Amino acid sequence: MTGNGILVDAMMQSSVQDIFAIGDVALIDGSALRIESVDNAQMTAVRAAAAICGLAQPAIAAPWFWSEQFDVRLQSAGIVPLASPDLRHQMRPGKREGGFSVWSYGDKGQLAAVEAVRDPAGYMLGKKCLDLALSPDPDDIGNCDFDLKAFIAAGNKK
Numbered sequence: 001m002t003g004n005g006i007l008v009d010a011m012m013q014s015s016v017q018d019i020f021a022i023g024d025v026a027l028i029d030g031s032a033l034r035i036e037s038v039d040n041a042q043m044t045a046v047r048a049a050a051a052i053c054g055l056a057q058p059a060i061a062a063p064w065f066w067s068e069q070f071d072v073r074l075q076s077a078g079i080v081p082l083a084s085p086d087l088r089h090q091m092r093p094g095k096r097e098g099g100f101s102v103w104s105y106g107d108k109g110q111l112a113a114v115e116a117v118r119d120p121a122g123y124m125l126g127k128k129c130l131d132l133a134l135s136p137d138p139d140d141i142g143n144c145d146f147d148l149k150a151f152i153a154a155g156n157k158k
Contacts, residue, residue, distance in 0.1 A: 005034050010060070011051035012044050020048040033079065037065045062130035075120065077127035078113030081106030090138040094119030101126060103141045111135040128152050 006021035008014050008028055014021055023041035024034055040063055050057050064077040081087060084106035092101045094116070101122030106112040111134070114126025125148045129136060134155040140146040 004032065010047070011057060012048035013051060020052065022048050035063045035079075037063065039064055059131075062127055064127060072118055073120070074115070074117055075123040076113065076115040077123065078104070078111070078130045080104045080113045080115075084112075088138055090141045092119075092122055092141045093144055094122050103136075103138065105135070105138055109135065109138070125149065125152065129155075 005025045005027040006014055008021050008026050010029055012020045012022055012026060012028075022044035024036045026044055027034060028044075043058070043061070046058055049055075062077045063079065064075070066073060066075040068074075081104070086105070086107055086109065088105045088109070090103045090105070092103060094100050096118050099116070099118035099122070101114055101116040101119045103111060103126060104113040104115070111126075111129055114123060114130065116123035116126070128134075129148075129152060132152065132155060134152060136146070136148065136151050140151070141148075
């Protein structure tokens with residue numbers, strides 16, 4: 001345990017046998033970051049239950065969050081790597097009026113997060129990239145003509 005939460009491994013088990021921690025209090029694999037969201041609480045509970053029952057662990061997906069502020073939906077997936085010296089952001093226009101997404105790249109130019117405003121398609125495609133560990137070139141992301149669906153389809157076949 002630290003002052004910021006309970007240290008656990010990828011199966012949500014602490015250093016004390018048969019003690020698990022999930023949700024907001026869990027610091028997974030020595031991370032200094034606690035993820036405080038409903039999705040994280042549910043997914044870490046699933047991981048702990050699988051470990052307790054001796055079942056296969058589910059795939060780890062990018063953390064995500066959404067909020068509605070008046071008539072604007074905000075969606076995010078992944079974690080913006082603020083401590084990365086290589087941090088780069090690229091904006092991508094959305095298909096809806098006033099919509100856009102911001103794609104954040106961290107260490108070695110890897111996609112780390114996607115944040116979308118009024119752009120559900122950009123969010124879903126970005127989350128898919130994160131979940132599949134695909135990292136489109138930032139210059140391509142800024143190009144409205146770049147076909148993200150085709151990029152994901154091609155990358156998913158590898």
